Amino acid sequence: MMTNKPTFADRKKREAAMRKAGRLPPGQALTEKFPVLHYGAIPDCDPNSWDFRIWGEVEQPATLTYESFMQLPRVDAQFDLHCVTRWSKFDTHWSGVRFNTLIETGLVKIKPSARFILQHAENGYTANMPIDLMKAETFLLATHFEGQPLTPEHGFPLRGLVGAIPGRKDLKDVYLWKGAKWLRGLEILPADQPGFWEQAGYHNEGDIWKEQRSA
Numbered sequence: 001m002m003t004n005k006p007t008f009a010d011r012k013k014r015e016a017a018m019r020k021a022g023r024l025p026p027g028q029a030l031t032e033k034f035p036v037l038h039y040g041a042i043p044d045c046d047p048n049s050w051d052f053r054i055w056g057e058v059e060q061p062a063t064l065t066y067e068s069f070m071q072l073p074r075v076d077a078q079f080d081l082h083c084v085t086r087w088s089k090f091d092t093h094w095s096g097v098r099f100n101t102l103i104e105t106g107l108v109k110i111k112p113s114a115r116f117i118l119q120h121a122e123n124g125y126t127a128n129m130p131i132d133l134m135k136a137e138t139f140l141l142a143t144h145f146e147g148q149p150l151t152p153e154h155g156f157p158l159r160g161l162v163g164a165i166p167g168r169k170d171l172k173d174v175y176l177w178k179g180a181k182w183l184r185g186l187e188i189l190p191a192d193q194p195g196f197w198e199q200a201g202y203h204n205e206g207d208i209w210k211e212q213r214s215a
């Protein structure tokens, strides 16, 4: 059977429905595509030398191999994605590891002084968020998109991912730049430190409903 590409009119109809449902943040437009956006080149990943580190305000720094990370308890998540460049992609499906799982499995013991987390990715990319947002259901250490391992351009093998959950207006929602593709570690901090785009003039908090795009 042939599937037809959605027309402009189809897309606008879906967009209007999302707006009506309260799922389209101000200044955003619906896309059916999955744009690729990042600074610099797509890094290569060799699972044999890949590791994932957690350090800073923890009782003991931890390093996980690719294998041990992939064996952590996993969850599925459905997110609406909102990029500061004004596209929104709805009903995306991911799987990966919750930040809380690192704590619940005893891998990481967070010190009471911990307040913020800086995601560290390949090539020096960083993104900062309060620890409460990393613990929330809207953040995932994502390894799979729509049932498949991440593609290199979307962050293989691991990305931090923030997404809005329909109907959960009790949670804070932030723009997509707050999740680091090609994620290699988490630095737990006692005080906030601006990440890559935050240093470049993006808003420090990036709330999509308040349109906190730039500082």
Ligand SMILES: Nc1nc2c(c(=O)[nH]1)N[C@H]1C(S)=C(S)[C@@H](COP(=O)(O)O)O[C@H]1N2
Pocket (backbone or CB within 6 Å): 034, 035, 036, 037, 038, 039, 040, 083, 084, 121, 122, 125, 153, 154, 155, 176, 177, 178, 179, 180, 181, 182, 197
């Ligand atoms: N490592 C890394 N992660 C990154 C970025 C980047 O430049 N480097 N850009 C961010 C921005 S601005 C966006 S909008 C999303 C885009 O994710 P996508 O390419 O999967 O759509 O990745 C975020 N994560």
Ligand SMILES: [Mo]
Pocket (backbone or CB within 6 Å): 037, 083, 084, 085, 176, 177
């Ligand atoms: Mo972005």
